[in-house]
Amino acid sequence: MAPLSALAASLFVASALAQVPGPLTPEVHPPLTSYKCTKAGGCLPVSSSIVLDANYRWLHNVDGYTNCVTSSFNKDFCPDVETCAKTCSLEGVDYASYGIHTTGDALTLNIYKTDPVTNVTSLSSPRVYLLADDETYDHFKLLNQEFSFDVDVSNVPCGINGALYFSEMNDKGDKNELNKAGAKYGTGYCDAQCPSQNFIKGVANLNSTYGACCNEMDIWEANRAATAYTPHPCTTNQVFACQGAECGNGEGQRYLGVCDKDGCDINPYRNGNKAYYGVGNYTVDTSKKFTVVTQFLTTDNTTTGTLKEIRRLYVQNGRVIQNAKVQIGGLENHDSITDKYCSDQKKVLGGVDAFTQLGALKQMGEAVGRGMVLALSIWDDAGSYMGWLDQDPYPADADPSKPGVGRGPCPTTGGRPADLIKQFPDAKVVFSAIKSGEIGSTFVEKRGMRWARSY
Ligand SMILES: *[C@@H]1O[C@H](CO)[C@@H](O)[C@H](O)[C@H]1NC(C)=O
Ligand SMILES: *[C@@H]1O[C@H](CO)[C@@H](O)[C@H](O)[C@H]1NC(C)=O
Ligand SMILES: *[C@@H]1O[C@H](CO)[C@@H](O)[C@H](O)[C@H]1NC(C)=O
Ligand SMILES: *[C@@H]1O[C@H](CO)[C@@H](O)[C@H](O)[C@H]1NC(C)=O
Numbered sequence: 001m002a003p004l005s006a007l008a009a010s011l012f013v014a015s016a017l018a019q020v021p022g023p024l025t026p027e028v029h030p031p032l033t034s035y036k037c038t039k040a041g042g043c044l045p046v047s048s049s050i051v052l053d054a055n056y057r058w059l060h061n062v063d064g065y066t067n068c069v070t071s072s073f074n075k076d077f078c079p080d081v082e083t084c085a086k087t088c089s090l091e092g093v094d095y096a097s098y099g100i101h102t103t104g105d106a107l108t109l110n111i112y113k114t115d116p117v118t119n120v121t122s123l124s125s126p127r128v129y130l131l132a133d134d135e136t137y138d139h140f141k142l143l144n145q146e147f148s149f150d151v152d153v154s155n156v157p158c159g160i161n162g163a164l165y166f167s168e169m170n171d172k173g174d175k176n177e178l179n180k181a182g183a184k185y186g187t188g189y190c191d192a193q194c195p196s197q198n199f200i201k202g203v204a205n206l207n208s209t210y211g212a213c214c215n216e217m218d219i220w221e222a223n224r225a226a227t228a229y230t231p232h233p234c235t236t237n238q239v240f241a242c243q244g245a246e247c248g249n250g251e252g253q254r255y256l257g258v259c260d261k262d263g264c265d266i267n268p269y270r271n272g273n274k275a276y277y278g279v280g281n282y283t284v285d286t287s288k289k290f291t292v293v294t295q296f297l298t299t300d301n302t303t304t305g306t307l308k309e310i311r312r313l314y315v316q317n318g319r320v321i322q323n324a325k326v327q328i329g330g331l332e333n334h335d336s337i338t339d340k341y342c343s344d345q346k347k348v349l350g351g352v353d354a355f356t357q358l359g360a361l362k363q364m365g366e367a368v369g370r371g372m373v374l375a376l377s378i379w380d381d382a383g384s385y386m387g388w389l390d391q392d393p394y395p396a397d398a399d400p401s402k403p404g405v406g407r408g409p410c411p412t413t414g415g416r417p418a419d420l421i422k423q424f425p426d427a428k429v430v431f432s433a434i435k436s437g438e439i440g441s442t443f444v445e446k447r448g449m450r451w452a453r454s455y
Contacts, residue, residue, distance in 0.1 A: 022060070025094065027185060029134060030049060030101070031047065033046065033048065033104055034138070054189070058090075081203050082178065085177075106431070111123065112427065135182060138374060144302055148435045149434045152429065153429060156222070162429025168190070173185070200241045211241070215232070222389075226390035232263040233359050270406060318446030326341075328404065330348040338361070385416055
């Protein structure tokens with residue numbers, strides 16, 4: 001795995017530290033310009049960068065090359081959390097080898113990587129976070145603010161999800177005495193699915209006892225055929241190490257957990273707008289780049305108010321495109337995420353209303369107000385073949401005449417990871433021009449642009 005020569009010099013230096021930055025590969029964060037905007041001053045560039053999540057990295061013993069975790073933690077290195085922290089080091093990565101590239105304000109994430117020596121293509125499925133500086137995640141506080149970015153999903157086929165979302169992670173990646181690596185090495189992940197992680201809150205999760213739960217705001221889960229945005233509130237503040245039923249991941253426990261795993265989604269196709277989003281002659285044409293704007297509106301129009309609405313707009317070819325109105329009986333006139341839309345949606349389409357039970361937009365808004373970390377990823381779905389996002393009907397045996405059953409135009413026979421890697425070895429998403437600021441500050445409508453002449 002690692003070149004022997006690189007080891008000699010630094011091998012023994014690190015052994016006095018705790019879950020330490022590794023000695024083999026320097027961690028160099030790819031720069032990614034982002035923008036902070038005001039109505040008065042426009043959008044100003046910020047020198048941010050990205051970092052790959054810690055779970056993708058080589059975690060090995062400080063004195064050698066042995067993995068600290070394979071299917072489970074190595075008991076010699078990790079008999080307890082303190083020893084584990086002292087014995088294991090987390091390596092830097094070569095971003096290009098993971099299929100991650102930045103230029104200016106654009107980030108390209110490839111789902112697959114190809115070994116330069118063997119030419120073998122394998123799953124990379126990277127997940128990165130936006131850093132404000134080398135040690136600190138950018139901390140987005142978006143109440144009464146808006147967030148926008150450009151996206152090119154033209155190379156994201158059915159079954160693959162190019163995702164951009166916020167999780168209420170700790171700014172420093174839970175850097176502590178047992179985790180000296182911190183945000184610089186992409187530590188501290190959590191989301192509303194409460195996934196098991198090797199380290200949670202900076203402490204080794206030795207027996208996979210815990211899950212890492214936190215509020216999650218899915219701004220963008222999409223491919224070129226389907227898209228959704230979805231708040232997932234949790235009853236917790238920041239990162240919560242759940243155990244047992246409160247994680248909601250065991251058999252029959254989905255609705256016992258502290259987080260709303262289903263969330264409250266707006267997916268235009270699911271809501272009956274089948275001509276709204278797709279490749280070619282659709283309202284939003286996914287064969288070309290477009291801008292996605294998300295506004296977090298509060299009851300009193302202040303940054304301390306209660307979140308009451310999460311509004312979506314698109315901008316393409318200089319034209320602002322309103323979100324589609326729902327075309328399902330009983331949900332007409334909704335075109336935005338509000339508590340009323342969410343509770344009505346569960347009533348009309350069925351399902352447990354965990355969103356309302358776990359605090360709805362007020363709860364989500366508290367996390368949005370405290371501040372969240374931006375995650376960007378591209379992934380396939382071995383469990384449900386991304387059917388919840390893009391297949392019709394979903395599940396495959398559901399009655400296709402029922403409203404809400406179709407999630408997107410993709411066939412129910414598709415989305416299998418083993419097929420996708422053969423059919424779409426170059427699948428990738430490009431996110432660019434990440435902007436945040438006052439409502440109305442991150443985009444402009446170019447009125448009459450179609451008639452403009454530049455010659
Ligand atoms: C890998 O691909 C390159 C370019 O297509 C080719 O020149 C090279 O021989 C291949 N190597 C192997 C091991 O197949
Ligand atoms: C993990 O499990 C082992 C036995 O399987 C037990 O001895 C140890 O105390 C557990 N560690 C933690 C941190 O729960
Ligand atoms: C595009 O779609 C609209 C509405 O579905 C249709 O009326 C129009 O003819 C289509 N245009 C082309 C060029 O296919
Ligand atoms: C908040 O702003 C909206 C849009 O500008 C406006 O319609 C509304 O009246 C304002 N609400 C309050 C409480 O100021």
